[in-house]
Amino acid sequence: MTSPFVRRAADVPAYSPANHTGTANQRVIGRETVGARRVEVLLGTISRGHGALPHAHPNLEQASYLVQGEGIGESAGRSHMLRAGDWSFNPMGVFHRFEVVSEAPVQVMVVYAPPYSENPDAATVADGADDPRCRVHADTVREVPMHAAARSLPHYHGALARPVITRETVNARHLDICQLAVQASGGAEAHTVPGTEQVLFLQSGSISGEINGQGFTADSGDWVFVPEDGRFSFAALAGGCEAILVRAHDASG
Incomplete structure (x- = not known):
């Protein structure tokens, strides 16, 4: 049955996000689609050799889940390979970047809280890869546990x-x-x-x-x-x- 609470990526237009190259995003969950105030969820498609340039979000958190493809993620100067099924997390104020290395495009689900909505005041762009800000706050970055024990949830x-x-x-x-x-x-x-x-x-x-x-x-x-x-x-x-x-x-x- 049709419901205003159920959304599909095919129902929303793609846009080119700021501070990215070769990237098409579809904002599936946001203010304009479901009236969300606390969360934003988008699906990004990124071609080989492209991705996110170094930047930080001073007042929001970002979690990313690779649906397909492979890429190199960097957070606070630490690099790691991400493959389909992997998660990454960027805390508030931590500079990060991402580049696709697989032949096939990457598809990635990105979650922002609070919502980003391409607000220029919600992003700080680095002055190139050598910007010293790209390597600070490394002590706040934790690897996402990929094999944590499963548990029950209330209700x-x-x-x-x-x-x-x-x-x-x-x-x-x-x-x-x-x-x-x-x-x-x-x-x-x-x-x-x-x-x-x-x-x-x-x-x-x-x-x-x-x-x-x-x-x-x-x-x-x-x-x-x-x-x-x-x-x-x-x-x-x-x-x-x-x-x-x-x-x-x-x-x-």
């Missing part, structure tokens, strides 16, 4: 959540992100998370559920947005599903 059943971007793993202030594996007929009972917006990205399978009493269905590749204090429930259909659950809140959340 969920038949589901296990592996934390990736949290206060405990990378000292995130605004974001709480986990990878979900949900059995067939598993899901979440109706619940709210106060002061928090949620996004569920379906990587495989299908679900049906309700948000604030309105029914929805979502399939692999769909994004489901739950507004702040929204009442949310869902059940996985035959075969179960895999998903990424994003929760965004203020720094005291």
Whole structure:
């Protein structure tokens, strides 16, 4: 069924983001698409040899998940290879860059909290790769744990959540992100998370559920947005599903 809470990348236009080359972004979750105030989620497509030039976001956090392809990420002067299925996290004020090295384009899901919306005041551009600011705050950067133990989540059943971007793993202030594996007929009972917006990205399978009493269905590749204090429930259909659950809140959340 059609729902204003379910979004698809094909439904939004692409744009060329500032401080990037060879990049086309689609802002799937944002103010203009679902009225989000705490979180922004986009899908970027980046060609070989291109990516993000060195820059920092003074007042927001950025988490990135590689859907396909390979690239070199650098944060506070530390470089590492990123492949499909890997996460990276850039804390507030830390300079970072990214370059695609695979022949095939990279597809990357990027999460900002609070929203970025290409606000020029929300980005600081480095004066080239030798800018000394690119190597400061290295002590604040933590590697995202790729093999953390899965655990149960309150209000969920038949589901296990592996934390990736949290206060405990990378000292995130605004974001709480986990990878979900949900059995067939598993899901979440109706619940709210106060002061928090949620996004569920379906990587495989299908679900049906309700948000604030309105029914929805979502399939692999769909994004489901739950507004702040929204009442949310869902059940996985035959075969179960895999998903990424994003929760965004203020720094005291």
